[in-house]
Amino acid sequence: MLPILYSFRRCPYAMRARLAIAVSGQKVLLREIVLKHKPAELLAISPNKTIPVLQLNPSLNKDDAQQDVLSESLEIMVWALTNNDPEKWLTAQLPDMLALIDSNDYEFKPWLDKYKYADRFPAHSEAYYREQADDFLMLLENRLTIQPYLFAKRPTLADMAIFPFIRQFASVDKNWFEQSHYLHVKKWLETLMGDPLFKSCMHKYPTWLESGEEIPFPECL
Numbered sequence: 001m002l003p004i005l006y007s008f009r010r011c012p013y014a015m016r017a018r019l020a021i022a023v024s025g026q027k028v029l030l031r032e033i034v035l036k037h038k039p040a041e042l043l044a045i046s047p048n049k050t051i052p053v054l055q056l057n058p059s060l061n062k063d064d065a066q067q068d069v070l071s072e073s074l075e076i077m078v079w080a081l082t083n084n085d086p087e088k089w090l091t092a093q094l095p096d097m098l099a100l101i102d103s104n105d106y107e108f109k110p111w112l113d114k115y116k117y118a119d120r121f122p123a124h125s126e127a128y129y130r131e132q133a134d135d136f137l138m139l140l141e142n143r144l145t146i147q148p149y150l151f152a153k154r155p156t157l158a159d160m161a162i163f164p165f166i167r168q169f170a171s172v173d174k175n176w177f178e179q180s181h182y183l184h185v186k187k188w189l190e191t192l193m194g195d196p197l198f199k200s201c202m203h204k205y206p207t208w209l210e211s212g213e214e215i216p217f218p219e220c221l
């Protein structure tokens with residue numbers, strides 16, 4: 001039985017998991033969900049009730065299944081790439097990559113959420129929240145001034161784990177981002193978003209609860 005990936009198309013954490021699974025060629029069955037209506041099967045096995053979740057061995061019973069679940073997007077990436085890493089996304093710089101991803105997830109992402117939903121955080125303006133994200137974006141900008149990707153001349157784990165979040169940042173106010181001073185970040189994001197790998201991870205699927213359909217993923221399966 002193939003592993004089951006609970007995924008949500010627009011979630012940047014799920015995107016990074018799908019990207020690593022797709023590049024590694026690991027075969028999974030994708031169950032598309034919506035966050036407001038999580039399936040009981042997912043809630044039963046997931047400790048933190050977030051997306052994505054990879055259930056490695058769906059034939060185990062419910063109690064054992066809990067031991068066999070990856071519920072952090074980064075764990076799913078590393079699982080896929082440890083099995084097969086044809087594009088060499090894992091490099092000797094892994095500790096530095098993980099530190100940058102950590103800054104993305106725990107420093108940049110909270111400001112991104114406030115920028116995205118500024119009306120829910122009336123203490124400050126949208127522009128204020130956007131400005132708080134500048135430190136992290138400049139960190140990326142400086143790295144990308146030296147080379148086309150964050151850690152090398154080619155994409156690695158860090159690029160793939162981080163760009164779905166920068167994509168979200170860019171889409172809050174596209175005109176503002178277009179005229180912003182993040183020249184290298186803009187080019188990097190455009191390149192990664194135009195990559196056929198990303199496009200292959202962004203197909204729209206019916207939700208599993210409504211259609212009962214598990215989608216073989218990647219699609220070339």
Ligand SMILES: N[C@@H](CCC(=O)N[C@@H](CS)C(=O)NCC(=O)O)C(=O)O
Pocket residue numbers: 010011012013014035049050051052071072073074
């Ligand atoms: N640390 C987790 C975070 C995942 C996460 O927060 N995912 C969001 C969706 S983008 C989620 O499931 N939120 C719970 C909810 O909205 O109910 C990971 O890396 O997988």
